Amino acid sequence: xxxxxxxxxxxxxxxxxxxxxxxxxxxxxxxxxxxxxxxxxxxxxxxxxxxxxxxxxxxxxxxxxxxxxxxxxxxxxxxxxxxxxxx
Amino acid sequence: xxxxxxxxxxxxxxxxxxxxxxxxxxxxxxxxxxxxxxxxxxxxxxxxxxxxxxxxxxxxxxxxxxxxxxxxxxxxxxxxxxxxxxxxxxxxxxxxxxxxxxxxxxxxxxxxxxxxxxxxxxxxxxxxxxxxxxxxxxxxxxxxxxxxxxxxxxxxxxxxxxxxxxxxxxxxxxxxxxxxxxxxxxxxxxxxxxxxxxxxxxxxxxxxxxxxxxxxxxxxxxxxxxxxxxxxxxxxxxxxxxxxxxxxxxxxxxxxxxxx
Numbered sequence: 001x002x003x004x005x006x007x008x009x010x011x012x013x014x015x016x017x018x019x020x021x022x023x024x025x026x027x028x029x030x031x032x033x034x035x036x037x038x039x040x041x042x043x044x045x046x047x048x049x050x051x052x053x054x055x056x057x058x059x060x061x062x063x064x065x066x067x068x069x070x071x072x073x074x075x076x077x078x079x080x081x082x083x084x085x086x087x
Numbered sequence: 088x089x090x091x092x093x094x095x096x097x098x099x100x101x102x103x104x105x106x107x108x109x110x111x112x113x114x115x116x117x118x119x120x121x122x123x124x125x126x127x128x129x130x131x132x133x134x135x136x137x138x139x140x141x142x143x144x145x146x147x148x149x150x151x152x153x154x155x156x157x158x159x160x161x162x163x164x165x166x167x168x169x170x171x172x173x174x175x176x177x178x179x180x181x182x183x184x185x186x187x188x189x190x191x192x193x194x195x196x197x198x199x200x201x202x203x204x205x206x207x208x209x210x211x212x213x214x215x216x217x218x219x220x221x222x223x224x225x226x227x228x229x230x231x232x233x234x235x236x237x238x239x240x241x242x243x244x245x246x247x248x249x250x251x252x253x254x255x256x257x258x259x260x261x262x263x264x265x266x267x268x269x270x271x272x273x274x275x276x277x278x279x280x281x282x283x284x285x286x287x288x289x290x291x292x293x294x295x296x297x298x299x300x301x302x303x304x305x306x307x308x309x310x311x312x313x314x315x316x317x318x319x320x321x322x323x324x325x326x327x328x329x330x331x332x333x334x335x336x337x338x339x340x341x342x343x344x345x346x347x
Binding site: 062067075 | 159283285325
């Protein structure tokens with residue numbers, strides 16, 4: 001499953017993707033709770049503990065789940081910048 | 088040069104010896120909690136009441152509160168422009184008696200701004216305003232957040248031992264109410280986020296099912312198609328999902344049955 005190319009991440013190793021997600025989470029000023037809830041809302045299946053372990057680089061997730069974590073981080077941070085009124 | 092530990096080092100005024108009656112203060116805080124006021128409104132009333140309680144015999148006290156979460160000030164309220172200005176100066180320097188009180192969790196007292204040796208940059212800026220003395224008291228919020236009450240007097244030596252003891256009582260009382268208000272707000276946010284997540288997940292799962300049927304593909308592959316569409320067009324995943332659904336069903340509203 002890990003060998004399967006997944007869109008934009010196809011050129012990077014899964015560790016790179018994890019590291020980027022981890023950095024993005026740390027600078028993003030988003031709580032783990034908030035991120036997990038959002039990630040769950042867009043269809044994520046990993047539980048909060050697994051997500052936390054992933055962001056601390058202790059665990060890997062399935063490629064599709066990693067994509068969803070990236071999507072959640074991206075959508076949450078663009079929320080903060082452009083939609084303060086909570087659209 | 089006084090960094091006072093709460094209560095123990097203050098010889099005068101055991102709690103019942105100072106003459107500040109807090110009954111109306113408590114009642115008002117309780118009302119604010121019951122009315123479910125938002126945090127800003129809550130803080131604004133808290134600083135106004137605190138300033139009023141401590142203003143005595145023509146010694147006008149200005150009050151500001153700064154709430155910090157994840158090392159950033161998230162909410163600031165001030166009883167008047169002087170407090171606002173001084174709080175702003177301090178938050179822009181990232182240093183000063185109030186932030187020290189917050190970090191060290193001790194009451195910090197500056198009896199005379201013009202003679203104070205600590206926080207040189209801040210004191211230089213503060214000396215240009217009308218402030219004479221400063222008292223900063225950290226609030227105990229059981230790690231929901233951190234907060235500090237900043238009291239400013241236009242007089243030097245504007246805070247007597249009795250005033251400091253009264254300020255400690257008021258701050259401790261205010262902190263309990265603020266803790267509850269923050270906790271309520273936090274739980275309310277969490278509930279709203281979960282409700283939104285359930286609604287969003289329903290739409291996305293439905294769209295995934297549609298893509299699976301149309302493309303005869305696995306769930307993972309269907310997800311991948313939606314995620315790619317979302318990131319290439321820079322549209323939210325949920326919006327993409329709603330588009331897929333409305334394309335098939337002409338219906339953008341997918342209700343999620345969810346009892347609170």
